[in-house]
Amino acid sequence: MSGGALAAAIGVLRRDLLLAMRRKSDALAPVFFFVVVASLFPLGIGPEPDLLRRIGPGVLWVGALLATMLSLARLFASDYDDGTLEQMALSPEPFVGLVAAKVTAHWLVTGLPLVVVSPVLALQYGLPADTIAVLAASLVLGTPVLSLVGAIGAALTLGVRGGGLLVALLVLPLYVPALVFGAGAVDANLAGTGAEAHLSLLGACLVIAAFFAPWAIAAALRIALE
Amino acid sequence: MLAASGLECVRGERTLFSGLSFAVAPGAGLLVQGANGAGKTSLLRIAVGLAPPAQGHVTWDGRPIRTLGEAYRREVLYCGHPNALKDDLTAVENVRAAAALAGRSITTAAARGALAQVGVAAAAELPVRSLSQGQKRRAALARLALGGARLWVLDEPLAALDASGVEWLAAAIDAHLAAGGMALVTSHQSLATRGALATLKLGA
Amino acid sequence: MSQRIVNWFRFSSPQSFYPLAGGMVPWFAAAAAVLAAIGLYIAFFVAPTDFQQGEAYRIIFVHVPASWMSMFIYLVMAGWAGIGLVLNSRLSGMMASALAPTGALFAFLSLWTGALWGRPTWGTYWVWDARLTSELILFFLYLGFMALQAAIDDARRADKAGAVLALVGVVNIPIIYFSVKWWNTLHQGASVSLTRAPTMATIMFTGMIVMVFAFWAYSIAVSLVRVRAIILERERHAGWVHELAGVAP
Numbered sequence: 001m002s003g004g005a006l007a008a009a010i011g012v013l014r015r016d017l018l019l020a021m022r023r024k025s026d027a028l029a030p031v032f033f034f035v036v037v038a039s040l041f042p043l044g045i046g047p048e049p050d051l052l053r054r055i056g057p058g059v060l061w062v063g064a065l066l067a068t069m070l071s072l073a074r075l076f077a078s079d080y081d082d083g084t085l086e087q088m089a090l091s092p093e094p095f096v097g098l099v100a101a102k103v104t105a106h107w108l109v110t111g112l113p114l115v116v117v118s119p120v121l122a123l124q125y126g127l128p129a130d131t132i133a134v135l136a137a138s139l140v141l142g143t144p145v146l147s148l149v150g151a152i153g154a155a156l157t158l159g160v161r162g163g164g165l166l167v168a169l170l171v172l173p174l175y176v177p178a179l180v181f182g183a184g185a186v187d188a189n190l191a192g193t194g195a196e197a198h199l200s201l202l203g204a205c206l207v208i209a210a211f212f213a214p215w216a217i218a219a220a221l222r223i224a225l226e
Numbered sequence: 227m228l229a230a231s232g233l234e235c236v237r238g239e240r241t242l243f244s245g246l247s248f249a250v251a252p253g254a255g256l257l258v259q260g261a262n263g264a265g266k267t268s269l270l271r272i273a274v275g276l277a278p279p280a281q282g283h284v285t286w287d288g289r290p291i292r293t294l295g296e297a298y299r300r301e302v303l304y305c306g307h308p309n310a311l312k313d314d315l316t317a318v319e320n321v322r323a324a325a326a327l328a329g330r331s332i333t334t335a336a337a338r339g340a341l342a343q344v345g346v347a348a349a350a351e352l353p354v355r356s357l358s359q360g361q362k363r364r365a366a367l368a369r370l371a372l373g374g375a376r377l378w379v380l381d382e383p384l385a386a387l388d389a390s391g392v393e394w395l396a397a398a399i400d401a402h403l404a405a406g407g408m409a410l411v412t413s414h415q416s417l418a419t420r421g422a423l424a425t426l427k428l429g430a
Numbered sequence: 431m432s433q434r435i436v437n438w439f440r441f442s443s444p445q446s447f448y449p450l451a452g453g454m455v456p457w458f459a460a461a462a463a464v465l466a467a468i469g470l471y472i473a474f475f476v477a478p479t480d481f482q483q484g485e486a487y488r489i490i491f492v493h494v495p496a497s498w499m500s501m502f503i504y505l506v507m508a509g510w511a512g513i514g515l516v517l518n519s520r521l522s523g524m525m526a527s528a529l530a531p532t533g534a535l536f537a538f539l540s541l542w543t544g545a546l547w548g549r550p551t552w553g554t555y556w557v558w559d560a561r562l563t564s565e566l567i568l569f570f571l572y573l574g575f576m577a578l579q580a581a582i583d584d585a586r587r588a589d590k591a592g593a594v595l596a597l598v599g600v601v602n603i604p605i606i607y608f609s610v611k612w613w614n615t616l617h618q619g620a621s622v623s624l625t626r627a628p629t630m631a632t633i634m635f636t637g638m639i640v641m642v643f644a645f646w647a648y649s650i651a652v653s654l655v656r657v658r659a660i661i662l663e664r665e666r667h668a669g670w671v672h673e674l675a676g677v678a679p
Binding site: 152156157160161162166169170172173174176177180181184187188201205208212216219220223224226 | 570571574577578582586587591594595597598599602605606608609610612613616
């Protein structure tokens with residue numbers, strides 16, 4: 001990337017972070033959702049420690065997944081409404097770079113807090129310390145994948161009625177690999193079989209998503225702007 | 227030099243216009259007029275490259291804008307209907323962000339200078355949310371004061387502007403054209419520029 | 431040689447494809463009926479009763495071809511959608527939209543027959559078998575495609591957005607399938623697998639192939655009918671459509 005392209009992308013990243021700081025309650029909503037959902041499952045299933053330890057990885061991963069999905073609707077919507085998305089599409093700097101910057105900002109604001117909060121929730125499920133570390137690692141690798149793939153869904157449904165539910169229908173099937181490898185990593189650690197294979201596969205998913213998703217997102221945004 | 231030939235635009239079920247051709251040479255401006263819904267905004271968006279025409283093509287200095295891509299976008303400054311301002315940022319922050327998108331980084335002082343030129347210096351450090359409609363429009367047009375683009379494409383720039391704002395814009399366009407730039411503008415109101423702009427009427 | 435190339439492109443406009451499609455439908459419909467009759471005959475009367483599973487296994491003559499078709503149609507659909515996106519041709523996009531409901535139908539049929547097979551054989555209607563689970567996700571991908579196109583009012587935008595989604599889906603399907611297999615092998619538990627089909631006697635394989643072709647002919651016939659309806663709907667303001675309906679424009 002040439003200097004101008006990088007500078008423009010960093011400009012978009014800083015702008016989005018600045019906006020998130022000014023609307024902290026909006027930015028923290030997904031994290032609160034994650035916490036609430038994680039607390040609902042024991043209420044629905046019962047407090048036996050062994051059962052909770054067994055379902056913990058899956059529940060926490062699904063919770064993080066749903067929290068990310070809920071935040072997707074706002075990813076491009078406000079820029080689309082106030083005309084700044086158009087300006088980004090008209091920028092002489094590569095649109096793909098700007099799009100990648102927006103998704104990075106989304107991850108920093110939504111995904112990273114989920115990672116930070118996850119150890120606390122893992123304690124509620126009685127997961128041991130090293131499992132908690134694997135959980136955090138799986139979320140660090142997995143939440144960017146969720147942001148990248150989810151952004152494709154958000155871009156395709158920009159300005160379309162049916163909004164949030166439609167994004168869910170489009171994006172949840174595509175989330176399956178991340179969920180399988182992510183929750184599987186934590187399960188594997190819990191069972192003592194080692195999480196390296198899962199985490200490697202999750203890392204591979206991240207690399208593939210990081211390379212290809214921005215192009216799909218940019219294409220979908222241009223279609224939405226036509 | 228911006229040229230369009232055989233442009234056709236279809237929105238939903240209706241053909242807004244077809245077989246439309248025009249050219250804007252350096253130093254010249256084109257004022258697009260027409261009733262509501264005649265396709266003025268659509269025409270501008272096609273000219274700028276946001277939307278593809280159903281038929282026809284747009285060329286810049288003889289080459290199709292589709293192939294030029296970023297080289298064309300570097301020369302264009304587009305002010306659409308929405309102000310392209312983030313409500314939660316101040317006017318200064320918005321101007322600096324817009325410049326960054328255009329590939330230029332400007333200082334806070336330069337941004338304040340641009341805002342002073344459009345007459346919103348007093349409100350420069352306030353979040354855009356708290357500005358009036360007219361002030362927001364002026365802040366949106368502050369990018370014109372930064373210069374750097376040969377082609378200005380402005381969609382209803384006079385909306386919500388008071389008399390002094392209209393005067394400022396007319397003078398700015400005059401200066402831009404005199405320096406060899408080009409302008410493509412839609413407006414319901416007449417634009418009192420010193421040199422007359424060619425007009426293009428859309429719709430029956 | 432160049433004449434033939436030109437001839438093919440002539441059919442890429444909805445107006446000229448419409449009558450061509452209409453002419454092809456009866457042939458494919460007839461082929462579908464004949465092949466289905468042969469296939470079902472083989473399935474019910476010719477193929478021997480299975481040693482382990484009794485008569486219930488015969489449902490694989492519908493289940494397996496339906497699975498194959500559901501995956502094949504997704505590829506074809508993504509292919510047409512991709513062509514429509516790259517070449518900016520309307521008819522390709524319409525073809526993709528026409529294929530989707532049929533693909534979804536086969537995915538659903540595969541799931542349903544899988545459940546019907548599971549009940550008498552393994553005692554349960556649903557198993558989280560790798561293939562069934564992948565089939566379920568494929569069904570969701572079809573539903574997503576159809577829902578997205580239904581939600582977007584502008585036909586051209588719906589075509590393009592659907593194309594991006596279908597292409598993203600096509601890239602993801604191998605990854606999803608791999609991850610589901612991975613997941614399945616880790617959680618063996620009470621694994622009953624529908625992949626452990628009875629070893630295939632030639633006659634069973636023949637029966638399944640005949641059913642695949644029957645489904646294929648059916649898909650083509652139904653998709654052509656559907657694309658004709660889509661053409662009429664999209665082009666309803668064009669002169670040739672008015673002439674067709676005998677209505678003055």
